[in-house]
Amino acid sequence: MFQPREIGLxxxxxxxxxxxxxxGALDERVHVWWSGVRWIVIDGHHRHAAYTLRRETSGETLKVPVEAHPQFSLGEAMGAAAKINSRERVTITREEKGNNAWRLVCLGDGSIAQQAEWSGVSKAQISIMRKTHERLLKRRIKGPIMIDRGWDWCRETDKGDTQREFTPEAQEAMAQEWAVKIGKALGGKATECPDILARALEIISLALPARLIESDAFSDALDGTGRKLLAEFDQCRIEENEKGSIEVEENEDF
Structure with missing residues (x-):
């Protein structure tokens, strides 16, 4: 969600x-945002990964310069990530900028002016996207699917046959098609090496593993053991965050 460039890491x-x-530490800070559950890196993904790699290879404990943004809404955090990235030398493509704006529209956070400012596109473009989003919702295309497919796909779909509904039956047919393609590509490796598969999905998109957990199909597929593991994981994260907050308060004079 906070990686404006499609290539990822x-x-x-x-x-x-x-x-x-x-x-030592880099001069430039890693920017983090409080989601309400945990701290999330919104800018500095490569720097964060570099510190992690250095720690793993050398065993050193490094102090990382961090700027926290707990006051941001989701849209403001996405906008901040886009603005910071726009100052870097690596160019953000038209497609990437459009997808950033489209995500904001699909999430519904902020006004037209705010979404334009956060994403770097014009207010007129945001208005067009909003109208497209409304029409696609009426065709029963879910928000997560719109975000995953991106602005170009959604725009072309909106221009296409307005009678063609994105029904549960159509989604099931697409899922069956994808299952055949994945099966041909990976065979039994997908189930034999779940850790590698999870990492591959993370490489495709940092947000994809979390999005899978949030999906109805994944939720339905979880058995009692899987649901218990997820609940335990969330509880551990909450306890870690609470512990971290206490430590910060105890050391705030420093």
Whole structure:
């Protein structure tokens, strides 16, 4: 969600940054946002990964410069990530900028002016996207699907046959088609190596594993053991965050 560029993380860039740390810290800060459950990196994904790599390879404990944004709404956090990235030398493509704006529209956070400012597109473009979003909702296309497919796909779908509904039957047919393709590509490896499959999905999109957990199909597929593990994981994260907050309060004079 906070990675404006579609390519995601560049492993060579991570290794280059990590090699240049020399046991110290970079001047540029990692920006984090409080989601209500946990802290999430909204900018500095490569720097964060480089610090992690350095710690794993050297065993050193590094102090990382961080700027926290607990006051941001989701839209403001996405906008901040887009603005910070726009100052970097690596160019954000038209498609990436459009998808960033489209995500904001689908999430419904902020006014037209705010979404335009956060995403860097015009207010007229945001208005067009909003109208497209309304029409696609009437055709029963769910928000998560719109975000996953991106603005270009949604725009073309909106221009297409207005009588063609994105019904549960159509979604099931698409799921069956994808299952055949995944089965041909991976065979039994998908079930034999779940950790590798999970990592592959994370490489495709950092948000994809979480989105899968939130999906109705994934929720229905979980048995009692799986649901218990997720509940325990969430409880551990909550306890870790509460512990971290207490430690910050105890050391706030420093």
């Amino acid at each position: 560049d492993q060579e860039r991570i290794e280059e940054i990590s090699a240049g740390l020399n046991g």
